[in-house]
Amino acid sequence: MNTIDITQRKIIVAGAWKVWGAIIDNFSCDFNNILVGNSTGNYKWHQAYKIGELDKTSDISEWSIGIIASVWEWVEKALEDFGSKNIPTVLLSTAYREELLNKYTNMPILKAPNLALPIVELIAIFENFHSFIWLDIQIQESHQSWKKDPSWTARKLIKIINSKGWKFNLDYIWYEPNEWISILGDLITYRWNVSKSLWIPDESLDGHAYHHYDVRWSTFNSAYMEFINDVEAWSEKYKDHDITWFDIWFKRWTQVNFSVPFSFHHNVDGRDIYADGLREILPWFLEQEAWIHEVTDYLIDSNND
Numbered sequence: 001m002n003t004i005d006i007t008q009r010k011i012i013v014a015g016a017w018k019v020w021g022a023i024i025d026n027f028s029c030d031f032n033n034i035l036v037g038n039s040t041g042n043y044k045w046h047q048a049y050k051i052g053e054l055d056k057t058s059d060i061s062e063w064s065i066g067i068i069a070s071v072w073e074w075v076e077k078a079l080e081d082f083g084s085k086n087i088p089t090v091l092l093s094t095a096y097r098e099e100l101l102n103k104y105t106n107m108p109i110l111k112a113p114n115l116a117l118p119i120v121e122l123i124a125i126f127e128n129f130h131s132f133i134w135l136d137i138q139i140q141e142s143h144q145s146w147k148k149d150p151s152w153t154a155r156k157l158i159k160i161i162n163s164k165g166w167k168f169n170l171d172y173i174w175y176e177p178n179e180w181i182s183i184l185g186d187l188i189t190y191r192w193n194v195s196k197s198l199w200i201p202d203e204s205l206d207g208h209a210y211h212h213y214d215v216r217w218s219t220f221n222s223a224y225m226e227f228i229n230d231v232e233a234w235s236e237k238y239k240d241h242d243i244t245w246f247d248i249w250f251k252r253w254t255q256v257n258f259s260v261p262f263s264f265h266h267n268v269d270g271r272d273i274y275a276d277g278l279r280e281i282l283p284w285f286l287e288q289e290a291w292i293h294e295v296t297d298y299l300i301d302s303n304n305d
Contacts, residue, residue, distance in 0.1 A: 005283075006279075006282045006283055008063070009063050009064060009065050009286075010034075010060070010063060010064040010065070011027060011034045011064075011065050011067065012034075012060070012064050012065065012066050012067065012082070012087065013034065013067045013069065014051050014066065014067065014068045014069065014070050014074065014077075014078035014081065014082075015067075015068060015069030015070035015071075015074065015078070015092075015093070023067075023271070023275040023278060025275075026272065026275035026276070026279070027275065027279075051070065051074050051077045051078050051081065052077040052078075052080070052081065053081075054081035054082070054084070054085070055081075055084065060085055060087070064085070064087045065087065065088055065089075065090070065282065065286070066078070066081070066082035066087040066088065066089035066090065067089070067090045067092065067278075068082075068089060068090070068092060068093055069092045069093055070093055070095075071095040072095045072096065075091070075093050075095060075096040075100070076096065076100060079100065079101075079103075079104055082104075082107065083104045083106060083107060086106050086107045086290075087107060088107055088108045088109075088110075088285065088286055088288075089104075089107060089108070089109050089110070090109075090110045090112050090278070090285065091109060091110065091111050091112060092112055092113065092115070093113075094113045094152055101292050105290060105291075106290055107290050108285065108286075108288045108289065108290055108291060108293060109291075109292050109293065110281070110285050110288075110293045110295070111292060111293070111294055111295070112277075112278075112281070112295050113152050114152060114153060114156075114295070115273070115274040115275075115277030115278050115295070116246070116268060116273045116274060116277055117277045117280065117281075118234075118237075118238045118246065118248070118266065119153055119266055119268075120296060120299060121234060121237075121299060122231070122234055122266065123153070123156055123157065123160070123296075124296050124299065125227075125230045125231060125234060126157055126160045126161065127160055127296075129164065129226075129227055129230070130164070130223070131164050131165050131223065132161045132164045132165045133164075133165030133166065134165075134217045134218045134219045134221070134223065134224065135161065135165070135166045135215065135216075135217060135218075136166075136215070136216045136217070136218065137161065137166075137168075137186075137213060137214065137215045137216075138186060138187075138188070138213070139154050139157070139158070139186065139187050139188070139211065139212070139213055140187075140188045140189075140190070140210075140211070140212040140213075141153070141154045141187070141188070141189055141190070141209075141210060141211045141212075142189070142190035142191070142208065142209075142210045143190075143191070143208065143209055143210075144191075144205065144207055144208060145191045145205070147191065150187060150189045151189070151209065151211065153209070154187055154189075158187065168186050168187075200267075203269075204269040204270060207269075207270050207271050208267070208268060208269050208270070209267070209268040210265070210267045210268070211265055211266055211267070212263070212264075212265040213263060213264055213265065214263050215228075215261060215262055215263070215264075216261050217261060224261070228252070228261065228262050231250065231262070231264060232250055232252070232262075234248075235248050235249070235250035235264055236250075245268065245269040245270050245272055245273060246266070246267070246268055246269075246273055247265075247266070247267040248264070248265070248267075249263075249264060249265050250262070250263075250264040251263050251264070277295075281295065281298050284301065284302075285298070
């Protein structure tokens with residue numbers, strides 16, 4: 001496992017999100033061949049191709065790696081590009097129709113809407129837990145002000161919680177620009193200068209992902225203890241890591257009525273965590289067969305080694 005030297009590959013990026021500033025800066029020191037494309041064919045970092053016209057670009061082969069960070073119709077065009085040449089493709093975008101992927105069984109595809117691997121591990125804890133019927137949880141999250149939708153991480157956790165017994169309401173209540181967005185009191189989404197609310201440093205306001213959770217259980221039982229122990233073990237695993245732009249905090253509360261049994265948060269400053277996650281997972285991904293893979297598949301394989 002992980003025997004492939006990814007620096008010998010050509011990276012082809014379809015899309016132009018801000019996160020690619022960090023990713024391409026991170027990769028460009030080791031990769032001599034990075035093609036970056038968007039709908040106009042113009043981009044500020046490296047040689048660009050126009051999405052939908054990759055066949056006009058020379059020297060594209062199975063030694064390439066496709067990365068898609070586009071939205072909606074450009075995802076489909078980029079998949080057509082990479083599918084026509086059987087290029088292993090990492091799909092960062094969430095803006096596409098799920099059934100679209102079934103057209104591309106000729107190449108490995110990695111669904112990677114979140115490349116912050118510690119956070120993906122947390123999501124797996126929620127996915128593996130058997131029931132949230134006694135759960136009450138409030139989630140607060142903040143991202144840069146120009147992000148228009150609630151956090152993918154928050155939405156993913158809420159979907160898992162609802163599928164296992166809790167009824168977290170996702171009806172949107174939108175407020176004016178530069179204000180906060182609330183979803184029926186359960187999820188509070190901040191899209192303004194919230195440095196005083198969630199202690200976000202000013203230098204991170206243009207790029208951050210802060211999440212804070214208050215969790216309580218209506219019945220104190222073994223299921224509650226199992227869940228709290230899993231989350232605490234996760235926090236212990238990463239609390240002393242050397243990822244300076246990633247912070248985890250966990251606290252058990254001791255109130256007799258267990259109204260707020262425990263709280264935890266995970267905070268990301270900047271976008272380097274996504275570049276590092278991509279670097280870590282690519283050697284594993286390039287060894288996979290043509291199929292649709294998930295980041296959690298990588299974590300399972302890593303834990304089994």
